[in-house]
Amino acid sequence: MHAPIGVFDSGIGGLSILQALRAELPFEDFVYVADSGHAPYGERDPAHVIVRARAITGYLRSRHHIKALVIACNTATAAAIHLLRQEQPDLPIIGVEPALKPAALHSQTRRIGVLATQGTLSSAKFQALLDSLKDQAEFICQPCSGLASAIEAGDADKIQSLSQQYTAALGSEDGVDTLVLGCTHYPFARDVLQALVGPSVTLLDSGAPVARQTRRVLEAKAVLAPAREASALLCSTGNIEALQVAVRRWLPLDAFFNRVSFQTLDPETPT
Numbered sequence: 600m601h602a603p604i605g606v607f608d609s610g611i612g613g614l615s616i617l618q619a620l621r622a623e624l625p626f627e628d629f630v631y632v633a634d635s636g637h638a639p640y641g642e643r644d645p646a647h648v649i650v651r652a653r654a655i656t657g658y659l660r661s662r663h664h665i666k667a668l669v670i671a672c673n674t675a676t677a678a679a680i681h682l683l684r685q686e687q688p689d690l691p692i693i694g695v696e697p698a699l700k701p702a703a704l705h706s707q708t709r710r711i712g713v714l715a716t717q718g719t720l721s722s723a724k725f726q727a728l729l730d731s732l733k734d735q736a737e738f739i740c741q742p743c744s745g746l747a748s749a750i751e752a753g754d755a756d757k758i759q760s761l762s763q764q765y766t767a768a769l770g771s772e773d774g775v776d777t778l779v780l781g782c783t784h785y786p787f788a789r790d791v792l793q794a795l796v797g798p799s800v801t802l803l804d805s806g807a808p809v810a811r812q813t814r815r816v817l818e819a820k821a822v823l824a825p826a827r828e829a830s831a832l833l834c835s836t837g838n839i840e841a842l843q844v845a846v847r848r849w850l851p852l853d854a855f856f857n858r859v860s861f862q863t864l865d866p867e868t869p870t
């Protein structure tokens with residue numbers, strides 16, 4: 600009997616990471632928590648995000664005995680991963696960070712756009728990442744207030760208008776040739792963003808690198824599941840129907856999991 604991998608985000612954004620995890624690790628079970636009752640994280644105080652990260656990690660450990668945790672959220676990784684690792688030293692924890700390093704390797708013009716939440720961009724962790732790469736490229740960082748919420752709500756008009764506003768803010772002269780999607784919600788607006796920046800700009804997200812890193816961590820601990828039929832449990836602290844609609848719309852999990860189930864959690868203290 601193999602324990603599942605826990606995955607969480609403020610909402611549906613982490614489904615973009617779950618999709619990559621499933622492709623990389625097809626025999627693993629996953630328990631996903633969408634903390635929609637407390638979203639968005641990116642426009643809240645980091646202290647709020649830390650409280651939520653602790654509550655969800657506690658729930659995933661006590662109720663599902665997870666063997667590893669993937670924080671499928673840039674904002675929560677920036678605010679809480681160092682604390683969770685200190686507090687849960689026996690739990691392998693994998694986080695997400697905006698793909699600045701792959702972008703620096705890819706960019707020819709050395710001008711790179713970064714779209715992320717205010718919480719991620721203001722964090723010490725992101726500033727350290729930016730500092731470590733400052734000699735390699737110019738990064739134009741744009742906070743995208745409201746975009747994750749518009750994606751969460753499936754509000755196409757708002758996704759379009761906010762994407763237009765934020766991509767325009769990156770500047771049109773000597774424009775960027777690489778655009779980092781530094782929030783796990785943004786891959787769900789990929790088509791809109793790509794149309795706005797044009798086909799010559801490469802959009803990078805963190806799904807595949809995070810999935811590969813998760814595989815490496817599980818391999819090192821010798822806890823990879825053997826070939827078997829895998830399942831997914833998707834939980835929400837908010838509107839479970841919104842999660843079901845998002846799953847149907849963005850990633851048809853039934854197509855690649857043998858069993859998919861949904862559950863509503865107590866928004867305050869998932870137990």
Ligand code: DGL
Nearest residue numbers: 609612640641673674783
């Ligand atoms: N999906 C989250 C991230 O990657 C944040 C969205 C939010 O603001 O809640 O940063």
